[in-house]
Amino acid sequence: MLKLLSEHLVLTFVAVGIAAAIALPMGIVITRVRRLNFIVVGAANLSQTVPSLAVLGLCIPFLGIGFVPSVVALVLRAMLPIVVNTYVGIEGLERSVVESARGMGMRDWQILSMVELPLALPVIMAGLRNATVMSISIATLAGLIGGGGLGELIFRGVAMVDYPMVLAGAIPTAALAIGADVLMGRIEFQLTPKGVRV
């Protein structure tokens, strides 16, 4: 069971890591190049609307089964909250803050790294939190296609009508999701600059 738990965590972290590595820059780019935001947000929304099992299913003919298609399906899903929150976080800042930074002689990238990103961090973090909780949930489906994780116990348990086995998968999964949510909620609060906390 510990093996499955660690597989579950690895799957989730790899997926969220890749998703963040793609989605964060993407979110920043669409605040600069407005014309792109329609396409990117639209595409991300699309990937969100399609049921995750369908995404997983559609990956199989191309990527086969196992770890890789599981990660791909998870990444596709996890990107939306990160892109949208990065965009909203930066776009939602008061114009005057950015203007005064410019007035102080800051360059574009300085404004980004020293003003916009720190202020947008709580919102970005909320996106990561969302993506992580969702990924933990969707990672259970990986058990179905040989991607490992705690879902394997649930699927196998139901197939064998072995209820304790089902619970051995379900309880840690639920605890993991709730735990990640609470923990990242804390981090989100810590990252909120003192003067901005509500």
Added chain:
Amino acid sequence: MLDYLFAHLDLVLERSVQHLQVTAIAVIVAVSIGVPLGIAVARWRRLEPFVLGTASLLYTIPSLALFAFLLPFLGLGEKPTIIALILYSQLAIVRNTMVGINGVDRAVVEAAHGMGMQRNQILTMVQLPLALPLIMAGIRTITVMGIGVATIAAFIGAGGLGVFIFQGISRLYPEMIIAGALPVALLALAADFALSLVERVVRPRGVGR
């Protein structure tokens, strides 16, 4: 690649209808529980942490785990699926109803009050109509989510399009997987689009955007 899909079109159609049925029943029940709950939370603020806390806790539980928890009480089939969907939906419906009602401009509520409206009249004739677009947005969210979760529910015997996906995976038969995955994706997109139109229609004339 689409051979299986076209060869079994009648079965695909049958399962699509069943899929929608399960989702629709769950959405209707979820709304008839969630909207009153949202109204109650908007009126008695003290309920908010408890109700929203419970709803978001339920929402956090992965669907596969939730099905597993319901299994000993409700067995297999459509029933646990519908119950799970209803539980999941509460967060979006309750929160949107509450935010919609609380978001109505104080001045509007006071004007209604000044016109001699009773509390219940204000609710049904002013606050709810103004909150309707937001409630509708919640219904849209839960419908799309419901279609997704109902796919997974095929695994506990709820039928629907997920059956193709699960069987296709266990038989390593990609064409069969597509026969489930493609229609269910289209179904979700169509539902999202249709409900976005409804959302626009129910927006009272003269209210923003």
